[in-house]
Amino acid sequence: MARAMKVAIVDDEQDMRQSISQWLALSGFDTETYSSAEDALKSIGADWPGVVVSDIKMPGMDGMAFLKKLMSLDSGLPVIMITGHGDVPMAVEAMRVGAYDFLEKPFNPDRMTELAKRASQSRRMTLDNRALRRELADGSTIMKKLIGTSPAMERLREDILDLGQADGHVLIDGETGTGKTLVAHALHAVGPRAGKKFVVLSCAAFAEDMLATRLFGPMDEGGQIPLVEDARGGTLVLEDIEALSQPLQARLLTFINDQGTPAETRIVGICNDHEQGRTVEDALRPDLYYRLAALKITLPPLRARGEDILTLFTRLGEQFADEYGCDAPQVTAQEAAQLLQAPWPGNVRQLINVAERAVLQNRRGSGSIASLLMSENEEAGPTITTEGKPLKDYVESFEKMLIDNTMRRHKGSITAVMDELCLPRRTLNEKMAKYGLQRSDYL
Ligand SMILES: Nc1ncnc2c1ncn2[C@@H]1O[C@H](COP(=O)(O)OP(=O)(O)OP(=O)(O)O)[C@@H](O)[C@H]1O
């Protein structure tokens, strides 16, 4: 979801304030006006989602003092200063203090719009990067992103925590969309390198020569640092590692062997096993394979995760419903069976897609989950997996989903859930224990 960027306009002259505000509002900005720096500072602080346009000459706190104050609150905040005509020394001083740019009065409104656009793009990038860095520095945030309570998922969580701490090189494999890249992030975030560099490169995205230079150098004309250097102290993720040529595999092995323990740069290799029958073990030279695969995580395909399909679908449905401001789709028993039986060749990524479309359908009040699944899998062949599951699995998955949803809706009130599902307390407790559902998660 693209957030609307704000522009705060700070000027003691009302006419000036209004005309800048109207002009920028016409260009699609969400504008706010303030008649003094003191007033503006009541609303603007670190991580403020927008850019500031301020006059320099103001009674009370002047533009320079305001700029200095803003820079101390958030040095990445773009501030555009408006200076008097010919006031070059002031403009230079403003830039030195950290202004994003300045406009000399009288200015061309188009130039103002253009500057505001560039400044908000830069702001958006700064904020996104900060959010990502915080996420990477805080393992618990990213672990919370991992949805699912199946035994496979619980094992995965433990593996991430163990291997994240162990801090050796890791190999991750699994079908497309199973969460390999997400797990690579999580490994970094829960380990001792959290907050250090996290660099990702796809080995399939570049031709051999280019890949060699990007990885090992020498530094190119654009001043691009070789990634093995760039990631020093942190994690280097090599996606599609199976695409590495033999000579590059040899260089990577040398690089790994030349490092001490603990390694300066942690390598996480990701392998996409899309080609049936060809494993990462076949694709990599054995010595490299064994260096990486000492710690290995294999992500199960979604169709093998049973009940997680329903948990993911309802949880993601709620998230999208929240985003679109409508109700989450209610899954009937028949739809649950269809979700559980679909082959999901695109795994979690495909499920996210289907959940989003189900929410949009729900908002329009048309369509069914069944028809979505049909259209999804048209090219992929059969809509039903050939891997049959016992009836017991369907029943249990559905039961778990119902209890999970009901607990969520009643924010963990056991009595309300007992009432709605007509279950005695003891049975409800037993079922929750059986399905690994904890009341504390819903409060
Ligand atoms: N257990 C999970 N809970 C919630 N979201 C998940 C889970 N696993 C994966 N996802 C989400 O599914 C999407 C696909 O995951 P990701 O990109 O990590 O898959 P991948 O295996 O790296 O795919 P590819 O092979 O195509 O690179 C992402 O949006 C990710 O956040």
Ligand SMILES: [Mg+2]
């Ligand atoms: Mg990936």
